[in-house]
Amino acid sequence: MSAVQESFDYFFFSPVAAVRLLLVEKCSLILLALDLWFVRLGSINRYDENELSLAHFDWLDALGPIPSAGLYVCIVVLAGVLALSIAIANLGTTWRLALVLLYSYTWAMSRLDSFQHHYLLSWVLLCIAFFPHVGLADFQQGSAQRGRSPVISAWAWVLLGALAAIIYAYTAVAKLDPIWQSGACIQQLQGTATLLKPLESAFVAVGGVASSFWKLVAKATVVVELVLAAGYLLMPWQDRQAPRWVGKTLFICWLLAIGLHSSFEIAGLRIGWFSYFMILLATASFLPARWLEKLVRPLTLLRAPLETSSPSKKTWQRRVIISTGLLSLGALLIVAWWSDLPGIWPATVLGSIGFAAALVDLQVKGESNSQWLLPIVLLVASILLAAAIDFGEVRSKFYPYRLAQLQRRGDFSRAAQILPKAKRYLDNEDIFAQNNLAWFYATIDDESLRDGTEAIKHAKRTCELCEYGNASALDSLACAYATSGDFERSLDTVRQAKVLLQEHSDSPVYKTLLDHERLFSTGSPYIEKVRYRYAGRTRP
Amino acid sequence: MGSRKKRSKERSRGKATSPASREDRHLLNGPPEGSQRTRVRYFIGLFLLVNLLTPLKWYVGQSVGADVDERFCWRMFSSDSMQRCQVEVRETVVDGDQTVERLVPLETIVPPAWAKFLNRYHQPALVKHLLAEHCRQTDALSVSYERSGTWSDGSSFEPYALTIECDQN
Numbered sequence: 001m002s003a004v005q006e007s008f009d010y011f012f013f014s015p016v017a018a019v020r021l022l023l024v025e026k027c028s029l030i031l032l033a034l035d036l037w038f039v040r041l042g043s044i045n046r047y048d049e050n051e052l053s054l055a056h057f058d059w060l061d062a063l064g065p066i067p068s069a070g071l072y073v074c075i076v077v078l079a080g081v082l083a084l085s086i087a088i089a090n091l092g093t094t095w096r097l098a099l100v101l102l103y104s105y106t107w108a109m110s111r112l113d114s115f116q117h118h119y120l121l122s123w124v125l126l127c128i129a130f131f132p133h134v135g136l137a138d139f140q141q142g143s144a145q146r147g148r149s150p151v152i153s154a155w156a157w158v159l160l161g162a163l164a165a166i167i168y169a170y171t172a173v174a175k176l177d178p179i180w181q182s183g184a185c186i187q188q189l190q191g192t193a194t195l196l197k198p199l200e201s202a203f204v205a206v207g208g209v210a211s212s213f214w215k216l217v218a219k220a221t222v223v224v225e226l227v228l229a230a231g232y233l234l235m236p237w238q239d240r241q242a243p244r245w246v247g248k249t250l251f252i253c254w255l256l257a258i259g260l261h262s263s264f265e266i267a268g269l270r271i272g273w274f275s276y277f278m279i280l281l282a283t284a285s286f287l288p289a290r291w292l293e294k295l296v297r298p299l300t301l302l303r304a305p306l307e308t309s310s311p312s313k314k315t316w317q318r319r320v321i322i323s324t325g326l327l328s329l330g331a332l333l334i335v336a337w338w339s340d341l342p343g344i345w346p347a348t349v350l351g352s353i354g355f356a357a358a359l360v361d362l363q364v365k366g367e368s369n370s371q372w373l374l375p376i377v378l379l380v381a382s383i384l385l386a387a388a389i390d391f392g393e394v395r396s397k398f399y400p401y402r403l404a405q406l407q408r409r410g411d412f413s414r415a416a417q418i419l420p421k422a423k424r425y426l427d428n429e430d431i432f433a434q435n436n437l438a439w440f441y442a443t444i445d446d447e448s449l450r451d452g453t454e455a456i457k458h459a460k461r462t463c464e465l466c467e468y469g470n471a472s473a474l475d476s477l478a479c480a481y482a483t484s485g486d487f488e489r490s491l492d493t494v495r496q497a498k499v500l501l502q503e504h505s506d507s508p509v510y511k512t513l514l515d516h517e518r519l520f521s522t523g524s525p526y527i528e529k530v531r532y533r534y535a536g537r538t539r540p
Numbered sequence: 541m542g543s544r545k546k547r548s549k550e551r552s553r554g555k556a557t558s559p560a561s562r563e564d565r566h567l568l569n570g571p572p573e574g575s576q577r578t579r580v581r582y583f584i585g586l587f588l589l590v591n592l593l594t595p596l597k598w599y600v601g602q603s604v605g606a607d608v609d610e611r612f613c614w615r616m617f618s619s620d621s622m623q624r625c626q627v628e629v630r631e632t633v634v635d636g637d638q639t640v641e642r643l644v645p646l647e648t649i650v651p652p653a654w655a656k657f658l659n660r661y662h663q664p665a666l667v668k669h670l671l672a673e674h675c676r677q678t679d680a681l682s683v684s685y686e687r688s689g690t691w692s693d694g695s696s697f698e699p700y701a702l703t704i705e706c707d708q709n
Contacts, residue, residue: 012584013571047654054666056611111666112653116616120700123591132569153571155580163591170595170614179619184693188622271616405651508645 012158014152016239017289018134018336019296022282024160025128028277029087032121033080033381035273036106037388040076044341044394045401046112047072055110055420067109067399073343074350079103081351081381088375088380091358092365096129117274124277130156139293140300149289151239161232161285168229172222183214186221195266224256228282231257235285252285257282301474315370325359328378335382339389341398351378382411397423400433410530412446419449434462442479443528452484471497471509478516482525490520581643607664620662623697625689627658638682649674653698662687667702675706682706 047067055061065071079102085091086099103125107118119147131154138150179316181183190196196217231253238246258430261275261282284292329352336348355378362371389395399422419440426432441455459477466473481490494517501510516526572580590638594612601608610620646655650670658666667685674683683706688699 009571009577009582012580013577015567018568035642047652052650052654054669095634111611112657114611114657114661116612116614119612126587134568150566152568154569155571155584159584159587162588166588166591167614171616173599174615177619179691179693182693184691185617185619185622188692189617204555204628269617408651477610536656538701 010235012155013153014234014236015107015153017292018138018150018154019150019289019292020239020284021131021152022139023292024157024281025131025134026087027280028534029083031273031276031280032103032125033083033087033386034388035077036080036083036103036324037385039272040106040230041073041232041388041394042397043113044069044072044393045398045405047110048402050404054111060108064109065107068263068342069402070343070346072106072109073341074347075102075106075109077385078354079106079346080385081378082354084381084384085358085374085377088377089358089362089370090133090135090367091370092361093129095358095361096125098129100125100129112361113275117271117273119278120167120274123450123487124160124281124522127156127160127163127294130159130484132156136296136300136302139178139296145442149293156527157331158236161235162534164281164285165229165232168225168232172225172229175222175225175409178324181215183211183216183218183220187214189269195263221260224260226255227262228257231286233414239289247288254282254286256359279333284365288302295509305398314368317368321328321359321372321375325355328375328382329355331379331382331403335386335389338386340395341389393427393430396423396427396430396433399425400430400436404436407440407444407528408530412449415440415444416446416449429465430462431462431465431473434458434465435473438462438480439528442483443526445527445529450479450483453484455480468496469500471513473499474500475509475513475516478520479526482516482520487520491517494520564640609661609663609665611663615637619691621660622692623662624692625659625687627655628686628688629674630684630686631674631678632679632682633678643681658687662700664700664702668704671702671704675704680706 046408047069053061053067055064055067080093082095082099082102086096100122104122105117105123107113132152134150134152173303175181175185200210200213203216204210229472231250234246234253234297238250261278264271264389265275332348332351355374358374359371362368362374399418402420403415406412406418422437435458437460438455438457438459438484441449441451441458444450456477459473459480462473463477468474474493478490478493478497480533481487481493493512496527498510498517501507501513504510519526571577595614598608598613598615600611610618615621621630627646629646629649631644632639632640632641646658658670668688671683671685674680684701684703686699686701688696688706690696
């Protein structure tokens with residue numbers, strides 16, 4: 001064996017602390033399910049089968065179905081259920097690879113989702129798919145190996161560290177250009193957040209120049225990212241025969257990772273839950289294994305009720321599996337009916353089939369403890385999904401916006417179908433949704449759907465929410481008055497809107513106001529013609 | 541006392557080991573052996589190669605002046621992704637007996653989500669698709685796209701422009 005191969009094998013195949021795998025696998029999969037349901041489900045109004053569509057890969061455009069809200073909901077719900085099932089019921093590699101595909105499709109189906117951390121998570125899931133099995137039982141107090149740290153040869157874990165190193169290195173390289181190094185980008189990123197303001201003030205107070213401070217922060221970010229890249233390459237050694245400085249260095253890396261990713265959150269960057277994933281990875285990678293084991297050991301108590309040995313206990317367990325299974329399926333059906341979202345019924349049917357297949361798979365493999373857990377996972381998933389739809393206001397974000405899309409496209413029959421839902425789920429505090437409904441009732445090019453009274457009601461609410469300080473909202477109100485035949489008020493309102501924009505008289509909104517003023521003065525309401533030139537779907 | 545001194549000496553030389561490397565651990569699972577190990581080696585090599593080379597395409601593309609976008613290149617929060625931009629689409633059409641160029645409001649071509657997206661990201665493939673679609677759906681003779689704006693420091697960047705002659709589609 002050559003020296004290179006020997007080093008390669010030592011790096012990837014020598015044992016690492018098993019607790020690291022357990023933490024990353026369980027926590028990141030649970031986090032992923034919550035992220036999918038509580039954050040990403042809210043993006044369904046981006047997907048419409050009748051509009052422009054371009055996938056991240058040409059072959060996906062050629063082979064895949066046209067992205068739609070229903071397809072998106074179905075895939076997101078299924079990926080979440082699968083992630084929870086793998087995390088809690090320890091489903092095998094085939095299921096994990098299925099999750100990689102399902103999850104990857106949630107972002108790859110459309111370039112509208114260009115968040116690079118979604119792409120990163122696909123690689124992370126691929127690594128997790130090849131993690132060797134580590135269970136809570138391996139850390140149980142009183143086991144034969146009591147007091148001894150479980151270690152395991154886990155090339156996929158080391159590979160995950162190498163992936164993190166590559167990403168940090170590239171993100172550092174991306175910041176080497178003069179614009180970033182000038183500190184302007186980091187000032188822009190900071191936005192209105194005041195995280196670094198006290199430090200900037202202190203820097204200026206000791207005689208520094210503010211611009212030098214931002215240059216320093218920009219350079220420091222690059223250094224931190226390079227140190228983290230090195231830390232992830234060093235990480236596998238801490239569980240082997242490593243000098244003490246390795247542990248100390250990695251602890252510093254952990255502090256840097258926490259600092260870097262916490263600052264992203266404090267600065268309010270719109271990056272979803274990416275920071276939490278990276279903080280989790282840094283914690284599992286850089287902290288000493290014995291600290292992590294202390295975190296995990298109390299959880300082993302949860303395993304006690306699952307232990308089965310006697311035949312009577314097994315019979316009892318089977319009954320519990322069947323009854324909780326039926327209860328879970330019932331809960332899933334109720335959530336599907338209640339949620340009233342496109343794609344939820346296909347997800348329920350496919351989820352139920354998958355649930356049955358997973359039960360059979362676990363039965364064949366003789367993993368009765370995991371079988372016991374699966375119905376509970378489904379029950380928890382149903383409750384979490386309902387909570388995500390309700391707290392995430394998914395329906396109130398979806399229907400009023402879909403109504404506006406259908407109006408722009410001139411699809412009035414479908415608009416009429418979803419109008420009751422748009423009203424039912426309308427959020428009284430959502431300015432844009434209220435404005436969409438006002439605009440729809442006031443300007444729709446279908447007399448049977450136009451309703452001046454409703455238009456005035458929603459337009460007034462929109463204006464209240466923005467304290468009569470938004471010209472577009474006032475324009476909607478003016479259109480609503482015109483639709484109900486009150487042209488005197490519509491002219492007053494449109495002039496009120498013009499006053500708000502008098503310093504921006506070259507803006508498109510001001511020009512629209514002038515057009516509307518001319519129209520209302522002739523006694524005609526504004527009716528919106530189909531705005532899209534492209535009716536019907538477009539794709540390469 | 542002597543052994544303490546020895547330990548401290550070892551530590552200073554970097555010979556002492558971390559707790560997990562002592563004999564207080566038990567191995568749950570060994571490394572793959574035989575042909576399985578070979579397969580794993582190939583998989584690791586391929587995985588690393590893909591992850592090292594994919595982001596490079598942006599740097600290589602930039603250096604040769606090709607149209608490249610930042611997807612899959614780990615350029616989150618790069619100076620490019622923080623540009624402040626505006627996008628203009630213009631079409632040339634026959635109006636009576638003359639040809640005129642006119643502005644096409646972006647919101648009449650694409651849904652708001654895509655309009656916002658085009659303002660934010662530089663994606664040549666998407667632009668080409670959009671312009672080709674415009675040609676297919678209208679009687680335009682040609683259609684052009686321009687994305688201009690400023691860097692974070694306020695200086696202007698070189699606009700990106702693309703024109704498609706519709707009869708070629």
